[in-house]
Amino acid sequence: MTLSEQSWNAIMSMVLLANHDQPQALRLKDLQAHLGVSRPQMELIMARLREAGLVEGIRGTGGGYYLKRAAYRINLADIVNAVEEPEQHFAWLSQGTESERALAQQVWQELNGKLNTLLAGMSLAVLAHQEKPRLKPRMGQTANMIANMFPAHHASLVLERDHMLA
Structure with a gap:
C-alpha cells in the first residue's frame, strides 16, 4: 500500500461528501475547486471510488456525488485501496544480496500490513467528526x-x- 497525493485527495473528497448535508449531490466542480485538483485527476479519483462501491454518481443537471454507504461503514483503507495502483515494485527491494533483499521484502510486508491495519481501524465518520450510531x-x-x-x-x-x- 502506498500513500500518495491521490490518496490524500480521495480521503479529503470523502470527508467533504460525508459532511455534505444538502439534499442534492456534491458536484465534481465543487470538489475540484475545494481541493485544488485538476478536473481529469478529480474524475479519476471519483471513478475509482465509484468502482469500489464507496460513492454513487448522478449525471446531468443537479448531478454530482454522494456516499454510497454510511460514513461509519467506510474506513480509510477502503479509500486508499480504491485509488492507489496495486503494490508497486520499489527499486530498493531488489538491491543488495539475496539475504538483504529477503530482509527488505520482509520489512516492507510488515510495514505494509501495519499501515493497512492502522487505516482499516480509522473510519471516515471519525475523520468527518461524525459519531457512529449506537445500534445495540x-x-x-x-x-x-x-x-x-x-x-x-x-x-x-x-x-x-x-x-x-x-
Missing part, C-alpha cells in the same frame, strides 16, 4: 435508559429494592 446497547445500558425515562420513579425503585434486599 451494552449490558446494563438498557436498564439505565429505562431508568432515565422515569427519573422520579427510579429513586423510589432503588430504595424499594435495597429495602427488600436488607
Whole structure:
C-alpha cells in the first residue's frame, strides 16, 4: 500500500461528501475547486471510488456525488485501496544480496500490513467528526435508559429494592 497525493485527495473528497448535508449531490466542480485538483485527476479519483462501491454518481443537471454507504461503514483503507495502483515494485527491494533483499521484502510486508491495519481501524465518520450510531446497547445500558425515562420513579425503585434486599 502506498500513500500518495491521490490518496490524500480521495480521503479529503470523502470527508467533504460525508459532511455534505444538502439534499442534492456534491458536484465534481465543487470538489475540484475545494481541493485544488485538476478536473481529469478529480474524475479519476471519483471513478475509482465509484468502482469500489464507496460513492454513487448522478449525471446531468443537479448531478454530482454522494456516499454510497454510511460514513461509519467506510474506513480509510477502503479509500486508499480504491485509488492507489496495486503494490508497486520499489527499486530498493531488489538491491543488495539475496539475504538483504529477503530482509527488505520482509520489512516492507510488515510495514505494509501495519499501515493497512492502522487505516482499516480509522473510519471516515471519525475523520468527518461524525459519531457512529449506537445500534445495540451494552449490558446494563438498557436498564439505565429505562431508568432515565422515569427519573422520579427510579429513586423510589432503588430504595424499594435495597429495602427488600436488607
